[in-house]
Amino acid sequence: MERRCGEMGRAKRGRASNRGDVIRLSHSSSYHRVSRRRSGNIKRMRTDAAHSRREFLQACSVLALCGCARIGANVRLARDALGDPEPREWQAVLRAFTRACVAFDHPLFPASLNQGDVDRAVLEHFPLAEDSFVALRRGLAVFDDTALFGERLGPLVDDERSLGASDVALDTAVAHDARLFAASNVGGRFVDRSLNEQRRYVRLWGQSAFTQRRRFYRGAKTIVMVSTYSARPAWEAIGYDGPLLGR
Amino acid sequence: MRSLDCDVLIVGSGAAGGTLAGTLSELTGLRIVVLEKGGWFDRSFFNQREWDMRVLYAEDGARFTHDGAIPVRGGECVGGGTTVNVALCFDPVRSVWERWARDHGLHGFSFEDASDWGVAGLSLARCVRDVRARIGVHPPDDREINRNNASLRRGCEALGIRWKKFELNMRGCIGCGFCSQGCAYDAKQGTMVTYLADAVGRGVTVVHHAVVDRLTFERRGDRLVAVGAEVRVRPTTPGSRPSSVEPGDLRVHARLVVVAAGAIETPLLLQRSEHPDPYDQIGRGLVLHPSLPIIGMMNEEIAGHRGIEGSVYSDHFFESHAFYFECLFGHPLYGSALLPGIGAEHFDIMLEFRRLAGFGVMLIDTPDPDNRVVWSSRTGSYAIRWRLGDHDARRLRIAARKGVEVMFAAGAREVLLPSEEPAGPLPTPRFRSSAQAVHTETLRFLPHQTVLTSAHCQSTTRMGEDPRRAVISSRCESHWVDHLLVIDSSSFPSSCGANPMVSIMSLARYQGRRIAAELARYGM
Numbered sequence: 216m217e218r219r220c221g222e223m224g225r226a227k228r229g230r231a232s233n234r235g236d237v238i239r240l241s242h243s244s245s246y247h248r249v250s251r252r253r254s255g256n257i258k259r260m261r262t263d264a265a266h267s268r269r270e271f272l273q274a275c276s277v278l279a280l281c282g283c284a285r286i287g288a289n290v291r292l293a294r295d296a297l298g299d300p301e302p303r304e305w306q307a308v309l310r311a312f313t314r315a316c317v318a319f320d321h322p323l324f325p326a327s328l329n330q331g332d333v334d335r336a337v338l339e340h341f342p343l344a345e346d347s348f349v350a351l352r353r354g355l356a357v358f359d360d361t362a363l364f365g366e367r368l369g370p371l372v373d374d375e376r377s378l379g380a381s382d383v384a385l386d387t388a389v390a391h392d393a394r395l396f397a398a399s400n401v402g403g404r405f406v407d408r409s410l411n412e413q414r415r416y417v418r419l420w421g422q423s424a425f426t427q428r429r430r431f432y433r434g435a436k437t438i439v440m441v442s443t444y445s446a447r448p449a450w451e452a453i454g455y456d457g458p459l460l461g462r
Numbered sequence: 463m464r465s466l467d468c469d470v471l472i473v474g475s476g477a478a479g480g481t482l483a484g485t486l487s488e489l490t491g492l493r494i495v496v497l498e499k500g501g502w503f504d505r506s507f508f509n510q511r512e513w514d515m516r517v518l519y520a521e522d523g524a525r526f527t528h529d530g531a532i533p534v535r536g537g538e539c540v541g542g543g544t545t546v547n548v549a550l551c552f553d554p555v556r557s558v559w560e561r562w563a564r565d566h567g568l569h570g571f572s573f574e575d576a577s578d579w580g581v582a583g584l585s586l587a588r589c590v591r592d593v594r595a596r597i598g599v600h601p602p603d604d605r606e607i608n609r610n611n612a613s614l615r616r617g618c619e620a621l622g623i624r625w626k627k628f629e630l631n632m633r634g635c636i637g638c639g640f641c642s643q644g645c646a647y648d649a650k651q652g653t654m655v656t657y658l659a660d661a662v663g664r665g666v667t668v669v670h671h672a673v674v675d676r677l678t679f680e681r682r683g684d685r686l687v688a689v690g691a692e693v694r695v696r697p698t699t700p701g702s703r704p705s706s707v708e709p710g711d712l713r714v715h716a717r718l719v720v721v722a723a724g725a726i727e728t729p730l731l732l733q734r735s736e737h738p739d740p741y742d743q744i745g746r747g748l749v750l751h752p753s754l755p756i757i758g759m760m761n762e763e764i765a766g767h768r769g770i771e772g773s774v775y776s777d778h779f780f781e782s783h784a785f786y787f788e789c790l791f792g793h794p795l796y797g798s799a800l801l802p803g804i805g806a807e808h809f810d811i812m813l814e815f816r817r818l819a820g821f822g823v824m825l826i827d828t829p830d831p832d833n834r835v836v837w838s839s840r841t842g843s844y845a846i847r848w849r850l851g852d853h854d855a856r857r858l859r860i861a862a863r864k865g866v867e868v869m870f871a872a873g874a875r876e877v878l879l880p881s882e883e884p885a886g887p888l889p890t891p892r893f894r895s896s897a898q899a900v901h902t903e904t905l906r907f908l909p910h911q912t913v914l915t916s917a918h919c920q921s922t923t924r925m926g927e928d929p930r931r932a933v934i935s936s937r938c939e940s941h942w943v944d945h946l947l948v949i950d951s952s953s954f955p956s957s958c959g960a961n962p963m964v965s966i967m968s969l970a971r972y973q974g975r976r977i978a979a980e981l982a983r984y985g986m
Binding site for chain 2: 318320422426462
């Protein structure tokens with residue numbers, strides 16, 4: 216994973232733009248404009264009209280969608296250049312993601328296990344505020360902007376190409392995701408959607424034609440499920456009798 | 463810098479390292495040091511909780527292929543994989559070793575009693591017998607077959623598919639069902655409680671939490687010679703036995719160095735050490751034995767998490783398609799991460815937990831030089847590059863279809879795969895009848911959409927007599943560095959054709975007996 220992030224770093228530095236991609240990866244790319252602005256004020260950068268929130272998210276999407284990777288030097292450099300979502304921002308998205316994944320609304324879901332319990336369990340099991348989870352935090356920020364799902368994101372296209380996809384396959388993949396998104400009838404910020412809309416949108420990520428989107432879906436879902444089914448009320452609900460040893 | 467002197471340094475304490483330490487200490491009076499990257503966790507620590515026991519695994523159980531798609535599980539603790547596996551034993555597959563002799567020029571490894579390499583009584587056959595006896599390999603009684611395994615047996619019988627009982631390395635198993643979290647009863651006969659315990663009793667030193675940064679080589683004339691290793695001893699993890707060596711740097715000097723760190727760590731260590739590799743062979747040819755779970759929703763209680771996890775398998779398709787069905791089951795953390803869907807779709811399956819049956823397709827994957835383990839000195843990190851080839855994907859589709867049919871024949875009312883891919887007209891591979899199994903033919907096994915798992919990595923530092931195609935010889939000696947041996951699953955020229963533990967242990971026993979008889983070869 217770290218290696219791959221490194222490759223992406225090289226791609227950003229060295230490759231030409233990708234045929235109408237939203238993000239240009241040439242030396243005049245938004246990435247580098249953002250990087251140069253890092254020497255100024257990162258907060259100002261993130262609210263600058265020339266570098267809207269969406270542009271920021273697009274620029275870092277390749278890092279964002281790297282799942283739960285351990286951090287490497289290249290990721291660290293990019294993180295420093297691009298900043299990091301505020302805790303309240305990614306935590307709100309994670310809570311909404313958890314609510315969509317876990318069947319709190321199911322009549323047989325244990326009443327003694329509420330969302331607050333699972334939210335706390337997630338943070339107890341996974342040190343999401345640490346460097347090693349920067350990619351997940353960025354992924355949550357990108358995930359929150361639902362409209363990005365229907366767009367051709369250069370870094371994702373590059374990543375898919377590095378995995379062997381042809382130009383034709385990439386066009387097909389972009390069209391596939393755009394079609395999924397259009398049919399989902401979801402828009403705006405994920406955190407503001409209804410539960411049903413949120414679930415439709417989460418499923419889109421599992422059905423994406425792009426490896427990195429599916430990777431985020433599976434990684435984030437695993438974090439949530441592992442945290443949920445570590446809890447004894449969940450064991451009792453499914454009939455799991457747990458360890459035989461009392462320790 | 464602190465230093466430690468010994469005759470033989472063994473890197474790794476698992477199936478290979480543990481067996482080798484036991485064998486050499488039995489047959490020689492050599493000073494032996496075993497280095498283990500993980501901790502020394504024993505029965506007093508094993509609490510049967512999935513989350514807590516993740517420390518027994520490499521990367522806390524989160525070691526993946528480079529695309530993050532396939533977990534590559536491996537024990538990283540004293541005993542290695544033999545501490546966390548489910549005790550499934552297959553003798554070395556004779557046809558595979560004969561093929562290796564033909565295709566890779568391997569010498570020795572007799573399947574009849576013989577005196578290989580001129581060593582009295584040395585044969586692979588005898589070493590297999592030794593290993594089987596020491597770790598208590600035997601088939602379970604019929605009454606030890608739990609309902610999950612009985613389901614696979616029933617499904618196979620209904621379709622006329624051959625099934626067999628596994629052999630297991632257990633003594634006094636109570637059938638708790640927590641094999642993969644370490645045996646809290648010392649019933650599973652891994653190296654920690656057999657060969658390595660023997661070795662420690664004979665004075666062998668085990669240094670755990672020992673990260674080997676690199677092997678040290680010395681130039682003597684026109685040859686490189688292995689003379690030891692540079693090691694970092696990490697602070698002891700809570701729950702582990704205390705270390706006999708304080709944390710910090712350590713230099714180990716040895717006359718013979720044996721790398722037995724498994725098919726991921728071994729090639730990485732050689733690459734980090736700048737072991738010569740003029741033909742770019744180290745790390746290539748990785749075999750993973752990808753596994754696809756087949757999950758059945760039954761009408762009756764199965765409770766597959768209780769009892770011996772694996773007691774029934776089928777090798778019916780081994781000769782024709784090179785896959786097995788092997789009965790396995792997961793506890794809730796593993797299961798919840800594996801099952802498809804979110805919300806009610808996911809929870810409704812979890813509610814069936816006690817009525818779920820499961821077995822896995824284990825595919826013998828075709829060696830591909832592009833499937834490899836790579837160390838990057840630039841980033842200080844590694845990548846496990848592996849992709850399912852088109853031919854293997856075709857065989858996996860056949861296996862999936864047969865597996866679904868077997869599960870229905872066993873009595874399942876629904877069968878599902880851990881996948882969110884469309885299957886023919888079905889939105890996901892969740893089948894309501896055996897007739898729908900035909901839709902497995904459209905599966906693509908896309909990364910992160912279909913879950914494949916792996917626990918049998920092999921073949922990354924291959925044996926062979928041609929240095930252009932192999933890293934080590936039939937003696938497991940490096941073609942390029944003297945006094946350096948590689949003995950573990952990475953030594954196999956390709957897949958050993960089955961779950962590898964007994965093959966690895968037999969190889970280590972064999973080479974241990976040979977080394978003991980050829981000490982002069984290593985200046986001892």
